[in-house]
Amino acid sequence: MKPFTVVLCTPFLFLLTATPCLADNWGSWRGPTSNGISTETSVPTEWSKDKNVAWRVELPGPAGATPVVWDDQIFLTTVDGSSLLLMCFGTDGQEQWRREISKGNKAARGDEGNSASPSPITDGKHVWSFMGTGDLACFTVSGQPVWHVDLQERYGKFDIAFGMSATPVLHEGRLFVQLIHGDGKPTTQEAIVVAIDANSGEHLWKVDRVTGAAKENEHSYASPILYDFGDRTFLITHGADYTVAYGLEDGKEIWRLGGLNPQGNNYHPTLRFVASPAAAEGIVVCPTAKNGPVFAVAPDRQGDLTDSDAVLWVRDQHTPDVPSPLIHGDLVYLCRENGMLLVLDRNTGQEVYMERTHSHRHRASPVFADGHLYLTARDGKITVVKAGKEFQIVAQNDTDETMSASPVISDGTIYLRTFEALWAIRKD
Structure with missing residues (x-):
């Protein structure tokens, strides 16, 4: 294990970073409430390479990790040759600092991903970066190192075909990480869920995530999410044929949902999960893969929900x-990988409509702002669809650059991270 390096932040730095901001801070890959929803208004719906572009800055290498924004700083992970970097930009487009987290980048499935796939997380005081190499590091927002640990050294070597890509969840001073992988042997279960002290990097708890999944299904490329509504807060993990909820204090299992890939004669050997679940008050929506089913469950239960x-x-x-x-209002929006937008009634699961947006691979997750959905294709075209029960394309915008990161919205600006550059889209 790498030794911890602890750097104390001065009170002056904390004063600088704790300034309240009325705009949405986008501190994790799914936004302020971890569900892809922005509360901001007056957000651009139209842009091009030379329209409503506040600035564009070149990046040293490609990655699909979504940036995060807090006040006037933007953080993103990227590659630079074999190096895996965490970078910080101001909202004026000026680079403030870059730090190497580790070396040993590996490409996954050609152009589908690399070791910088997990997104960073910030709370406005610190920023955390996890890489597919297992390196997890914490910095102050001014770029001072706080701690660094190798999760492969701590918890065992990763065995996952296309690289570890789960983004950790931050909640009340703790980081929660799902490490769902295995060696493909039916008798071996390597999946675990861990909690780590966000201030020190120290281990808090670890639980085995036993599901009986086999073959490629032992590997999950989804990220855990937090259910945090009303008086209930818990972690939801997804992969290895199950969605499983855990308590935050000790990792005790609360409930599990099976049936996503039933075992037996019709067991699908390659139904690995990539899409993460989504949560709103009173509902958790659990996707699967490869044109399979979608489940909606009530989160206020215990035990086996199957x-x-x-x-x-x-x-x-x-x-x-x-x-x-x-999930927004009484509708569930599902952006399929081929650009079809499927809208379901939140309460019944009945289809409202299914319409085509843009016929290209879609890897980014949808974002909602000011009555619109933003759907991002790999060729860089972002389709803006009016939210609601009637299908209406408002605009289709193109930067002509490859993209798999989700859009980020903060202080009236849309930040787009392509494989080539970071863009700031803002109304002229």
Whole structure:
């Protein structure tokens, strides 16, 4: 294990970074409430390479990790040759600092990803970066190192075909990480969920995540999410044929949902999960893969929810394969990998409509702002669709640059991270 390096922040630095901001701070890859929803208004719906572009800055290498924004700073992970970097920019487009987290970048599935796939996380005082190498590091927002640990050294070597890509969840001074992988042997289960002290990097707890998944399904490329509504807060993990909820204090299992890939004669050997679940008050939507089913469950239950009355509804097919679901109002929005937008009634799962947006691979998760959905294709075209029960394309915008990161919205600006550059889209 790498030794911890602890750097104390001065009170002056804390004063600088704790200034309240009325605009949305986008501190994690799914935004202020971890569900892809912005509360901001007056957000641009139209842009091009030379329209509504406040600035564009070149990046040293490609990655699909979504940036995060807090006040006047932007943080993102990227590659630079074999180096894996955490970079900080001001909202004016000026680079403030860059730090090497580790070396040993590996490409995954050609142009689909690399070791900088997990997104950073920030609370405005510190920023945390996890890489596919297992390196997890913490810095102050001014770029001073706080601690660095190798999770492969601590918890065992990763065995996952296309690299570890789960983004950790931050909550009340703790980082929660799902490490769902395995060696493909039916007798071996390597999946774990861990909690780490966000201030020191010290281990808090670890639980085995036993599901009986086999073959490629032992590997998950989804990220955990937080259910944080009303008086209930817990962690939701996704992969290895199950969605499983855990308590934050000790990792005790609360509930699990099976049936996503039932074992038996019709077991699908390559139904690995990439899309993460989505949560809103009173509902968790669990995608699968490869045109499989989508499940909605009530989160206020315990034990095995499989085939119980906790399952609110099931859509037998048309799951999004990579983009995560988005829940807003009484609708569930599913952006499929081929650009089809499927909208379901939140309460019943009944189809409202399914329409094509842009016929290209979609890897980014949808974002909602000011009555619109932003759907991002790999060729850089972002389709803006009016939210609601009637399908209406408002605009289709193109930077002509490859993109798999989700858009980020903060202080009236849309930040786009392409494989070539970081863009700031703002109304002229």
